[in-house]
Amino acid sequence: MKYLALILSNLKRHKLRTVLTMLSILVAFLLFGYLAAIRTAFTAGIDVADLDRLIVRHKVSLIQLLPASYEARMEQVEGVDEAVGQTWFGGYYQEQRNQFAQMPVKPGEFMDMYPEYVLADDEKEAWLNTRTGAIAGSQIAERFGWKVGDKVPITATIWTMNDGSQTWDFDLVGIYESGEKGTDTTQFFFHYDYFDESRPDWGKGLVGWYTVRIDDPERSAEISAAIDAEFANSQAETKAEPEGAFLQGFANQIGDIGFIMTSIVAMVFFTILLVAGNTMAYAVRERTNELAVLKALGFTDTGVMGLVLGESFLLTAIGGGIGLALSWLMVSAGDPTNGFLVVFFIPGRDMIMGVVLIGVTALVAGILPALQAQRLHIADALRR
Amino acid sequence: MSETETAASGSLVRVQNVDKIFKRGSEEVHVLGGLNLEIPEGEFLALMGPSGSGKSTLLNLIGGLDRPSQGSVEVGGERVDQLSNRKLAAWRARHIGLVFQFYNLMPVLSAQKNVELPLLLTHLSRSERKKRAAIALEIVGLSDRNGHFPRTLSGGEQQRVGIARAIVTDPTLLLCDEPTGDLDRKSGDEVLDLLQALNREQGKTIIMVTHDIHAAARAGRTLYLDKGQLSSEANV
Numbered sequence: 001m002k003y004l005a006l007i008l009s010n011l012k013r014h015k016l017r018t019v020l021t022m023l024s025i026l027v028a029f030l031l032f033g034y035l036a037a038i039r040t041a042f043t044a045g046i047d048v049a050d051l052d053r054l055i056v057r058h059k060v061s062l063i064q065l066l067p068a069s070y071e072a073r074m075e076q077v078e079g080v081d082e083a084v085g086q087t088w089f090g091g092y093y094q095e096q097r098n099q100f101a102q103m104p105v106k107p108g109e110f111m112d113m114y115p116e117y118v119l120a121d122d123e124k125e126a127w128l129n130t131r132t133g134a135i136a137g138s139q140i141a142e143r144f145g146w147k148v149g150d151k152v153p154i155t156a157t158i159w160t161m162n163d164g165s166q167t168w169d170f171d172l173v174g175i176y177e178s179g180e181k182g183t184d185t186t187q188f189f190f191h192y193d194y195f196d197e198s199r200p201d202w203g204k205g206l207v208g209w210y211t212v213r214i215d216d217p218e219r220s221a222e223i224s225a226a227i228d229a230e231f232a233n234s235q236a237e238t239k240a241e242p243e244g245a246f247l248q249g250f251a252n253q254i255g256d257i258g259f260i261m262t263s264i265v266a267m268v269f270f271t272i273l274l275v276a277g278n279t280m281a282y283a284v285r286e287r288t289n290e291l292a293v294l295k296a297l298g299f300t301d302t303g304v305m306g307l308v309l310g311e312s313f314l315l316t317a318i319g320g321g322i323g324l325a326l327s328w329l330m331v332s333a334g335d336p337t338n339g340f341l342v343v344f345f346i347p348g349r350d351m352i353m354g355v356v357l358i359g360v361t362a363l364v365a366g367i368l369p370a371l372q373a374q375r376l377h378i379a380d381a382l383r384r
Numbered sequence: 385m386s387e388t389e390t391a392a393s394g395s396l397v398r399v400q401n402v403d404k405i406f407k408r409g410s411e412e413v414h415v416l417g418g419l420n421l422e423i424p425e426g427e428f429l430a431l432m433g434p435s436g437s438g439k440s441t442l443l444n445l446i447g448g449l450d451r452p453s454q455g456s457v458e459v460g461g462e463r464v465d466q467l468s469n470r471k472l473a474a475w476r477a478r479h480i481g482l483v484f485q486f487y488n489l490m491p492v493l494s495a496q497k498n499v500e501l502p503l504l505l506t507h508l509s510r511s512e513r514k515k516r517a518a519i520a521l522e523i524v525g526l527s528d529r530n531g532h533f534p535r536t537l538s539g540g541e542q543q544r545v546g547i548a549r550a551i552v553t554d555p556t557l558l559l560c561d562e563p564t565g566d567l568d569r570k571s572g573d574e575v576l577d578l579l580q581a582l583n584r585e586q587g588k589t590i591i592m593v594t595h596d597i598h599a600a601a602r603a604g605r606t607l608y609l610d611k612g613q614l615s616s617e618a619n620v
Binding site: 002003005006009010012013289290293294295296297298299300301302303377378379382383 | 440441444447449450469470473474476477478480482484488490491492493497501502504505510549
């Protein structure tokens with residue numbers, strides 16, 4: 001701590017240069033935090049995907065439907081505990097721009113399959129017993145100002161009712177919360193039975209995909225193969241895969257978000273390293289004489305090297321720390337797309353990665369000037 | 385005439401058969417050749433000689449800022465030339481006070497903080513460091529300037545801060561490299577008065593490199609260095 005005043009004084013030597021460098025570092029870390037939140041939003045669900053859950057869809061494409069009768073056959077496959085069907089409803093609330101995920105499911109089985117969706121007991125009971133009952137995630141309910149007991153009309157874009165009507169009326173009987181960080185609380189679930197009875201004949205008895213719980217995650221490949229084999233050579237062949245892989249593949253349809261984000265962050269940090277490294281190199285070069293004086297006074301080679309590295313760390317820690325804090329504040333203020341991003345937060349591991357990056361940036365930017373300072377020959381430097 | 389001090393005891397500094405060779409590209413420059421010197425404790429020695437004669441090099445060797453190409457340098461019984469870099473740094477911090485021609489103060493630190501710098505290497509508490517720096521500044525007559533930054537001080541005042549920094553650890557030996565070289569006559573005299581007082585009143589051993597005869601006259605003894613050799617008289 002006794003050297004902190006010395007390090008701080010050196011940073012104050014060229015205030016404008018220090019401030020500009022800090023701002024560059026700040027922007028880089030702000031971007032890092034914000035992009036981490038966006039990446040998390042695009043890959044939502046992957047992190048909370050259960051290892052013992054598989055997704056089974058039509059082999060050709062996700063938009064091809066599967067027979068509802070597959071559920072019972074799948075549950076006969078060795079290693080499968082339970083299967084639950086879901087179907088993309090694709091409706092909107094009031095205006096077309098208010099689109100979000102709605103799925104018909106079998107409530108009891110569905111709640112067992114997804115314990116991360118937390119619903120109060122009385123609301124769960126109400127959902128089981130209300131044919132037109134639906135539950136909404138807390139985020140989507142907040143977005144539209146819904147509360148339990150509301151009538152929620154959803155306009156269908158795919159599934160018109162068998163009477164030709166496009167509007168489906170639901171009774172909101174529950175609002176589920178997230179039981180695990182990263183859980184999607186922007187979805188809307190309703191009874192499969194109500195859906196199947198009310199939809200046109202051409203779609204009856206079909207579901208979009210199945211979520212399957214297996215008894216041993218280590219056998220997921222084997223069980224996936226067994227499910228696919230069960231429906232091989234049928235009119236609706238299946239593709240079974242772990243839930244995480246399915247969600248990753250879904251996210252990849254937009255593009256390899258992780259790769260895009262990593263590329264942007266890498267380019268930004270490469271530039272920042274040049275900026276910070278340049279600042280540190282200048283700082284050492286213009287202070288050659290002073291560093292030699294410190295050594296002459298009795299500071300060791302390692303001590304002087306430590307002072308230069310300390311300066312690099314302080315510069316990066318202040319800029320990077322403020323950048324990360326600002327990104328956290330901005331992300332905490334909410335999703336900038338008004339609900340398009342299903343989750344929006346900076347995961348703890350990314351914050352830790354940010355702190356590690358601060359250290360790495362400081363080290364990489366400062367190490368060469370620090371080594372230069374360490375190797376400085378006192379007599380030569382004093383003669384300059 | 386080569387100068388060989390022969391005092392068997394009481395020598396604080398003993399330089400024996402020292403060569404110093406600098407390499408400039410492929411060329412070797414012999415700055416000091418077979419130099420011998422003994423300086424008794426409590427002496428105020430002036431080193432004179434033309435530019436490039438090796439005065440500062442000799443001072444650097446005695447202060448452990450550089451190493452001889454050959455020969456030995458002993459200060460207070462310690463073979464300075466044989467110490468590792470780490471031990472040498474610690475030895476300098478404990479035993480050597482350095483005064484430079486251009487003061488070499490840290491521009492971003494106040495006079496007080498500049499004087500405190502060598503004390504950062506000790507285990508002294510913050511308050512103790514502050515107290516000792518205040519005493520050193522008082523000795524050089526700058527108590528009222530302790531919060532001033534170097535740029536707000538005159539040359540003479542900056543040099544006095546430099547001297548305060550040099551004496552704050554109570555070193556065995558004060559090495560002054562042209563301490564009045566950048567000062568006007570009046571400020572130079574004040575600095576020399578101070579060095580003389582430190583030598584006479586506190587018994588500090590001082591080696592002062594200077595071009596100035598007037599400054600050298602303040603020392604107890606003057607040696608001349610030319611072409612790598614010491615003599616007690618200037619070769620005119």
